[in-house]
Amino acid sequence: MKVDPQQLIDNGYIVLREVVPANQLEALRANFETLVEKQKVIWARERKPDEKPGGVWTTSAQPRVFFDEVVDAATANTVEFCLHANTLGVSQQLMRAPDAAITLMALMCNPVRDHGPASWHRDIDPTGQAPLKGMQMDYVKNGPGYVQWNIPLYDDSVFWLVPRSYCRPNTPEEYQHLLSRPQEPMPGGIPIELSAGDGVVYSHMGLHWGSNYSTKLRRTVHLGYRAFGGDSYPIVDHFYWNLEFTQHLRAEARAQFEYFFQLQQQQSNVIESTFHAIRNKDADGFRDGVAKLHPGEEERMVTVVFLSKLADKVRKLKDPEIRKLPVEERIGEISAHRLNFHLYEDFADRFSTEDAERIWKRFSTLYEKIEAEIARSVPDRTSRVMRYQLTDMPSNFEMEDFIRSW
């Protein structure tokens, strides 16, 4: 399958027909159903005392199976599909990168009762990642470092998006729409009509919508892929999986996941040495490290902002008070997910508490500039919609200014 990376940059999405090879569709439907049934048993067991029988399956508007957690040898074709030329291969073409790896394997299901429309949103948080226009300009100039997919196993037009909204902030009208009637169709929004086996690959920064979480059978594979070695540093740089499930895979697929993990470890090595360069006020070491993480020369400061957020997470994870907390609370302290937290904790283990604090201090001027911009542009930080209003990167603060701020 051949795709044009420029089409994704121009429109923010591409619809592809027959991503699932027709002769695989029935077998995938059957095995995904087996995994849904396995997950339902787990959800029923894990339900909280105040939840209805069935737990997540009966309460969620969009039950989501992280299918690598329930896969076994008999259902391994589900995970192997994520390594196919039409998924991993196409993602790599779109990201124009020497390597690509899967970040997320999920299956979106219909709820058991009608939940109606969800709310329009972007899958990003500029206050926890980087100012919106910075991430958008990085994408436009250097191409995506991360792509996201929906691939329905049954015909599906639940997903809508606003074409080209990924590369600009909200208009004043869109902002008002998101605040006052987020569950209504958005001007400019279009449904993405997919037949069983088709796929849409899109920028998760764009405005999109689950238009109707009805009881109509929905089994839609939801995937994320990140680049290694492409021009930009990916917005999603972590995996929502660990290697444990790969014991169920055939040797070839297992080796691919082990390779992905190796790429991730190598990247952590680069970040670790970049952090040490920062601690040591080694400007050349810092410039080299950032150039490895983000080879594209423009918009490198976006990567430095991402690094500042990571330094903040490391500092928190090293804090003796936070270390005493139960794992659910530690996850909350750094706004991680139960499925990627292990990567942050492993990374933090590379630093002493003192070093983590010193590294963090070097980022403090940059961090404060962004905090000041948040205070100016985001009326209420607890509002997801208002956080999209953090659009501007710190002005007149480039790589060399950052170095001088140490």
Ligand SMILES: [Fe+2]
């Ligand atoms: Fe979303």
